[in-house]
Amino acid sequence: MPKSLAWMIGGDQGEGIDATGDVFGRVLSRLGYCIYGYRHFSSRIKGGHTNFTVRIAADRVLAPQANVEVLVALTQETIDRNAHLLLPGAPLLADSQLKPVLPDGCEARLVEIPLTQIAREVGAAVVRNMVAVGGSAALFGLPLEAFEAYAREKFERKGETVALQNVEALRRGHAFIEELGLMGRFALPAPRPRERYLMTGNDSLALGALAAGCRIMAAYPITPATDIMENLAGLFPRFGGAVCQMEDELAAITLVIGANYAGARAMTATSGPGFSLMQEGIGLASMAEIPAVVVDTQRVGPSTGMPTKNEQSDLLAAVFGGHGEGQRIVIAPGTAVQAFADGFEAFNLADRYQCPVIVLSDLALAQWLQSVEALPPEGHAIDRGAIVAQEELDRLTGEFERYRLTEDGISPRALPGMPKGQFLATGVEHASSGKVSEAPQNRIAQMEKRSRKLDPLRARPGAIETSHTDDAEVVIVCFGSIVGAVDEAVELLRQDGVRAGRVQVRQLWPMPDVPLAAALRGAGKVLVAEQNATGEMRQLMRIAGLEDDRYRSLLHFDGTLLSPQRVVAAVQELSVKEGV
Amino acid sequence: METVTLQDYKTSEKSWWCPGCGDFGVLAALQKTLVKLGIPPHRVAIVAGIGCSGKMGNYINSYNIHVVHGRTLPSALGVKLANRDLLVIAAGGDGDGFAIGMNHFVHAVRRNIGVKYIVMDNHIYGLTKGQNSPTSDHGQKVKAAPFGNVESPVRPLSLALTAGATYVAQGFSSNQAQLARLIEGAIAHPGFAFVNVLSPCVTYNKINTYDFYKQMLHDLDEDPEYEPDSRGRAIAAVLEREELVTGLIYHDPGSVAYEDALPGFAEEPLAGRDIALEEADFLELLASYR
Ligand SMILES: Cc1ncc(C[n+]2csc(CCOP(=O)(O)OP(=O)(O)O)c2C)c(N)n1
Ligand code: SF4
Ligand SMILES: [Mg+2]
Numbered sequence: 124m125p126k127s128l129a130w131m132i133g134g135d136q137g138e139g140i141d142a143t144g145d146v147f148g149r150v151l152s153r154l155g156y157c158i159y160g161y162r163h164f165s166s167r168i169k170g171g172h173t174n175f176t177v178r179i180a181a182d183r184v185l186a187p188q189a190n191v192e193v194l195v196a197l198t199q200e201t202i203d204r205n206a207h208l209l210l211p212g213a214p215l216l217a218d219s220q221l222k223p224v225l226p227d228g229c230e231a232r233l234v235e236i237p238l239t240q241i242a243r244e245v246g247a248a249v250v251r252n253m254v255a256v257g258g259s260a261a262l263f264g265l266p267l268e269a270f271e272a273y274a275r276e277k278f279e280r281k282g283e284t285v286a287l288q289n290v291e292a293l294r295r296g297h298a299f300i301e302e303l304g305l306m307g308r309f310a311l312p313a314p315r316p317r318e319r320y321l322m323t324g325n326d327s328l329a330l331g332a333l334a335a336g337c338r339i340m341a342a343y344p345i346t347p348a349t350d351i352m353e354n355l356a357g358l359f360p361r362f363g364g365a366v367c368q369m370e371d372e373l374a375a376i377t378l379v380i381g382a383n384y385a386g387a388r389a390m391t392a393t394s395g396p397g398f399s400l401m402q403e404g405i406g407l408a409s410m411a412e413i414p415a416v417v418v419d420t421q422r423v424g425p426s427t428g429m430p431t432k433n434e435q436s437d438l439l440a441a442v443f444g445g446h447g448e449g450q451r452i453v454i455a456p457g458t459a460v461q462a463f464a465d466g467f468e469a470f471n472l473a474d475r476y477q478c479p480v481i482v483l484s485d486l487a488l489a490q491w492l493q494s495v496e497a498l499p500p501e502g503h504a505i506d507r508g509a510i511v512a513q514e515e516l517d518r519l520t521g522e523f524e525r526y527r528l529t530e531d532g533i534s535p536r537a538l539p540g541m542p543k544g545q546f547l548a549t550g551v552e553h554a555s556s557g558k559v560s561e562a563p564q565n566r567i568a569q570m571e572k573r574s575r576k577l578d579p580l581r582a583r584p585g586a587i588e589t590s591h592t593d594d595a596e597v598v599i600v601c602f603g604s605i606v607g608a609v610d611e612a613v614e615l616l617r618q619d620g621v622r623a624g625r626v627q628v629r630q631l632w633p634m635p636d637v638p639l640a641a642a643l644r645g646a647g648k649v650l651v652a653e654q655n656a657t658g659e660m661r662q663l664m665r666i667a668g669l670e671d672d673r674y675r676s677l678l679h680f681d682g683t684l685l686s687p688q689r690v691v692a693a694v695q696e697l698s699v700k701e702g703v
Numbered sequence: 704m705e706t707v708t709l710q711d712y713k714t715s716e717k718s719w720w721c722p723g724c725g726d727f728g729v730l731a732a733l734q735k736t737l738v739k740l741g742i743p744p745h746r747v748a749i750v751a752g753i754g755c756s757g758k759m760g761n762y763i764n765s766y767n768i769h770v771v772h773g774r775t776l777p778s779a780l781g782v783k784l785a786n787r788d789l790l791v792i793a794a795g796g797d798g799d800g801f802a803i804g805m806n807h808f809v810h811a812v813r814r815n816i817g818v819k820y821i822v823m824d825n826h827i828y829g830l831t832k833g834q835n836s837p838t839s840d841h842g843q844k845v846k847a848a849p850f851g852n853v854e855s856p857v858r859p860l861s862l863a864l865t866a867g868a869t870y871v872a873q874g875f876s877s878n879q880a881q882l883a884r885l886i887e888g889a890i891a892h893p894g895f896a897f898v899n900v901l902s903p904c905v906t907y908n909k910i911n912t913y914d915f916y917k918q919m920l921h922d923l924d925e926d927p928e929y930e931p932d933s934r935g936r937a938i939a940a941v942l943e944r945e946e947l948v949t950g951l952i953y954h955d956p957g958s959v960a961y962e963d964a965l966p967g968f969a970e971e972p973l974a975g976r977d978i979a980l981e982e983a984d985f986l987e988l989l990a991s992y993r
Binding site for chain 1: 714715716743744745746748750760761764765766767768769770771773774776777778779780781782783784785786788789806807809810962965966967968969972973974975976978979980984985988989992993
């Protein structure tokens with residue numbers, strides 16, 4: 124039995140492909156399966172090919188599958204582009220209305236199904252895709268009741284008729300496949316039902332931020348970050364907060380800085396182009412020691428790049444972007460669970476270290492659906508960092524020293540509204556009082572203070588996460604969403620007798636050099652895998668002294684999701700060429 | 704009302720402005736007004752831009768945040784949303800507000816954010832030593848435009864009026880009494896209040912001098928024919944006189960501030976609230992992802 128099965132639906136953009144994929148994935152999730160749902164799409168709104176794949180497994184999968192077991196085609200283009208993903212004999216469900224033809228040499232089994240016609244008979248052309256879902260359920264031998272129940276729940280608010288039409292469409296599609304004798308053509312492994320949620324990294328990150336007490340979100344729309352803004356716009360009014368859709372990212376970041384300065388927890392979320400615009404503001408937060416949480420859901424750059432494709436190429440911009448030497452913290456979640464944790468922890472880090480915290484997400488994490496088992500709000504406590512007590516301000520005889528030189532570099536802040544705590548927060552170099560100072564000794568003291576405060580982070584627990592490193596002859600180092608592909612590759616390699624391990628770098632700056640060195644000490648080879656062309660993480664590791672003749676790079680930058688097979692091949696190549 | 708004195712609003716910082724700079728007058732009028740209204744300094748947040756004018760915050764003992772060039776208004780909105788009990792004053796120059804920050808100006812107006820915006824409009828870039836600004840006159844010769852300014856000036860008052868501003872005033876830094884009155888009106892106004900101040904740069908602008916303004920300005924406050932209650936008449940009045948007017952130009956008594964219009968937005972300051980999420984709420988939200 125294969126580890127997982129994959130189902131794909133394809134058609135033109137604007138034909139409800141995503142919504143259909145969502146229904147199929149969600150019902151399977153409720154049936155107890157782990158889901159990874161990913162899309163191929165372009166920047167067009169209507170027209171242009173799009174497809175949605177639902178990968179189904181008993182245990183967690185977070186990477187694309189090389190082939191698909193079932194393809195549902197709503198257009199001939201879908202067939203032409205994707206039929207090669209089907210193994211010989213695998214069913215290709217195509218709307219008969221298309222008069223579909225298989226590409227030359229394709230050995231898939233073409234199953235014509237009158238999707239449009241059935242939908243018309245049911246009374247609503249829009250339920251066409253549900254006919255396909257019903258047929259797909261039959262192919263996998265899945266209980267139709269679960270789909271019916273979901274359709275009733277989902278379409279209830281649109282009225283009885285709509286709900287019934289959807290249910291009828293499911294039934295008719297199911298019956299059609301059953302009559303062809305294809306019922307249960309693919310047996311799924313037994314599910315492991317438990318409380319599970321199907322969400323994207325954007326979904327869970329927004330929830331994490333809300334749970335951390337973020338109540339102000341300012342942003343300018345950009346793919347693939349916009350869902351964070353849209354999710355919070357729906358949630359904040361209930362909790363007294365506000366989402367501000369700003370005129371640009373310059374406004375978004377500086378609003379966030381103003382709000383954090385005045386004591387709220389505020390965030391922004393953007394992608395590459397907006398992130399570039401935010402750099403000056405991020406520098407202000409570094410200099411004036413104001414907390415600020417910035418989410419960068421990376422996509423292919425530079426410039427407009429490939430806005431709907433995956434890449435991890437903003438890393439160096441996150442760490443070193445902007446002028447001057449502005450201190451910041453950069454963390455990178457790779458799964459929806461981690462996105463929740465980072466969406467929460469980013470605010471604690473920002474308040475504790477009084478600096479910008481950049482959460483480096485990426486398109487695949489941001490947008491693709493994955494199964495999540497219980498997001499733990501426990502284990503996360505709100506920490507507002509050092510805020511001066513009012514009693515202390517009351518006792519002051521002189522002025523409040525906002526940027527007092529302390530041993531750990533962290534100086535308690537006063538929040539506007541606190542009597543006797545007034546100070547100047549400025550992007551100009553300043554003395555401990557906050558007043559502008561260009562004195563050389565002061566410059567050195569304040570610069571060192573701002574740098575020193577981040578030092579302990581190099582050893583922060585959780586800054587790296589390891590798996591199978593203890594006996595590993597080759598360790599794959601990665602960050603972000605590709606951890607799913609890397610983990611699957613490790614599993615495949617181990618089945619093949621290659622002792623592979625994985626290190627996921629969760630905090631990219633300050634580089635956790637000590638735990639990283641320890642985790643990599645025993646490795647014969649270190650493969651640094653990243654979705655960019657210049658090996659940005661490897662460059663950072665080199666700066667942190669993590670480079671020797673064991674290190675190699677796997678660079679994947681064609682915009683597609685990194686597959687486990689590509690990682691396996693890279694490791695095998697190492698072993699063949701160099702003998703692990 | 705607590706007793707607040709001018710001393711409470713002073714800082715130990717030595718003034719950096721050139722002797723005679725118009726910005727002294729703006730600072731004095733603002734401090735006087737805050738004292739008159741008895742607002743304690745810790746309840747005031749000044750968000751200043753970059754420029755000579757941006758030094759404003761250095762000389763007032765309130766909470767101050769001195770941001771990056773042009774981003775005065777969005778930062779001020781952030782401060783206001785975090786703590787709506789604060790009096791939030793944004794202060795900057797004509798370059799800060801109408802060149803690099805122009806985008807934000809129009810949108811702050813449109814949103815009607817609860818921020819008082821004081822622009823020290825000297826029709827020049829002071830801090831960078833005398834380049835033309837977006838309000839510089841056509842033909843003005845400076846080092847960066849030795850053959851004269853070929854561009855036409857932005858008209859801040861009519862711009863604000865057409866963008867939907869609910870409080871528009873113009874002061875002159877030499878006319879302290881009027882300027883203080885206009886700032887007081889701005890503070891009382893719910894929503895965005897814009898006070899453009901003609902504030903001469905004695906070092907780099909040889910055209911828009913104190914004498915020039917004394918001769919040219921028409922005081923609408925003293926004009927028995929003028930009432931600041933009609934947007935249309937206000938636009939006509941300022942355009943007719945090429946904006947060489949002072950006084951309260953327009954005031955919408957029905958103004959509703961952005962923070963009051965936001966759905967569900969907390970009535971008490973966000974800062975200082977208990978921000979933890981109830982577990983029941985969290986689980987309910989999570990359940991929507993089933
Ligand atoms: C992004 C950026 N660009 C340019 C500058 C340089 N700069 C500082 S102040 C200023 C213009 C100031 O003019 P204005 O806002 O009218 O203020 P004034 O000095 O006249 O009061 C410029 C261009 C800067 N600080 N930041
Ligand atoms: S240069 Fe002009 S604006 Fe700047 S301080 Fe001097 S007089 Fe004032
Ligand atoms: Mg100026």
